[in-house]
Amino acid sequence: MMLYLWLAFVVIVGLMVGSFLNVCIARLPLEKSLIWPGSRCGTCQQPIRWYDNLPLLSYLWLQGRCRSCGSSFSIQYFLVELATGTAFGVLFYFEAVVNVHEWYEPSGASWHFGPLPWTWIAGFAYHAFLVSILIAASVADLNGREIPLPLTLTGTVIGIAGGVLMPWPWPWPVELASPRPGPGVPSGMEWLALEGGLREGIQPWPVWGPLPSWLAPGGNWQTGLITSLAGALVGSLVMRGIGAVFSAGLGKEALGLGDADLMMMVGAFFGWQIVVVAIFVSVIPAxxxxVIQLLVNRDHASPFGPSLAAGSLVTYFFWPWRPPGLHLLLFHWPFLLGLTVFAALFLFVAAVVIRSARPRETGG
Ligand SMILES: [Zn+2]
Incomplete structure (x- = not known):
């Protein structure tokens, strides 16, 4: 029973957050204040009263219309609230109830009746924040082909703060997560001998393995800070690099800076390894x-932000099913260098192919 009360509570919080995200989506691109004035009808400028501003319910009750003048509001308000409420519920279900990351000891179902383990409250809140910003950024990108910098900048700061407060391998004890010299494992090779790969914390992986001596054995704020900063830096730089190479091949501007800022934020939360994999994964939905857009409407290039947001979340939540030796590749300089060169060449060739396949554009 308690479980369902908590779930209902989390979904209601999600709906209210969604309502606030709507305000962000509408006002941030116009550089208006998020707090003042309160919500108004865009047509008659009448303030919307609190009982007409309840998430989902008011929209259904008033059939998406203003009570004063009857002009209709966009269905987007309803959908963003619905999406955020659903996302919070799903996130809560998997992270807290199913305990997919194993953030707390699976000591039976006793917590349903007692105080909640604060480790997953922290982890859930941290991720709920990221998901909220990803939703707002995606909708803003779809609306106006622009991701507002205040969104991604706020997200990056929260991401780094979370990294400092919950450094890898938190909430695991460091002894459990860091490889130790064992029988038959030569000294210095412990990371190679890790079975099943690296243990994931709320900050999934440390910045490098083995950690340099001034960060070892992890679990300290320095590790968290460096890991988040490296993630933010790699997220931003890789996206800018892709944009530069692709633009060079295509002969015109491709990828906005908003996409780079979005992956900077994702990197601050998830670290650079997940960012790199997520960019590959994002290409699939994009x-x-x-292709659908080419078939339906040939003129418009689709924004990349929503694909990046989806790709990042998919990569993070499917990280436990990664190939077990992935950390050996991702902590190996020669492999990373080769991957970078290969990806750059591939992108450039792909852009040139796209350029030559397209009919010559007339005008802007
Ligand atoms: Zn009105």
């Missing part, structure tokens, strides 16, 4: 959307 390609599907791109």
């Amino acid at each position: 390609a599907v959307v791109g």
Whole structure:
């Protein structure tokens, strides 16, 4: 019973957050204040009273219309609230109830009746924040082809703060997560001998393995800070690099800076390894959307932000099913260098192919 009360509570919080995200989506691109004035009808400028501003319910009750003048509001308000409430519920269910990350000891179902383990409250709140910003950024990108910098900047700061407060391998004890010299494992090779890969914390992986001596054995704020900063830096730089190479091949501007800022934020939360994999993963939804758009409407290039947001979350939540030796590749300089060169060449060739396949554009 308690479980369902908590779930209901989390979904209601999600709906209210969604309502606030709507305000952000509407006002941030116009550089208006988020707090003042309160919500108004865009047509008659009448303030919307609190009982007409309840998430989902008011929209249904008033059939998406203003009570004063009857002009209709966009269905987007309803959908963003619905999406955020659902996302909070799903996130809560998997992280807290199913305990997918094993953030707390699976000591039976006793917590349903007692105080909640604060480790997962922290982890859930941290991720709920990221998901909220990803929703707002995606909708803003779809609306106006622009991701507002205040969104991604706030997210990056929260991401780094979370990294400092919950450094890898938190909430695991460091002894459990860091590889130790064992029988038959030569000294210095412990990371290679890790079975099943690295243990994931709320900050999934440390910045490098083995950690340099001034960060070892992890679990300290320095590790968290460096890991988040490296993630933010790699997220931003890789996206800017892709944009530069692609633009060079295509002969025109491709990828906005908003996409780079979005992956900077994701990196601050998840670290650089997940960012790099997520960018590869994001190409799949982007390609599907791109092909559909080519068939339906040839003029418009689709925004990349929503694909990046989806790709990042998918990568993070499917991280436990990664190939077990992935950390050996991702902590190996020669492999990373080769991957970078290969990806750059591939992107450039792909852009040139796209350029030559397209009919010559007339005008802007
Ligand atoms: Zn009105």
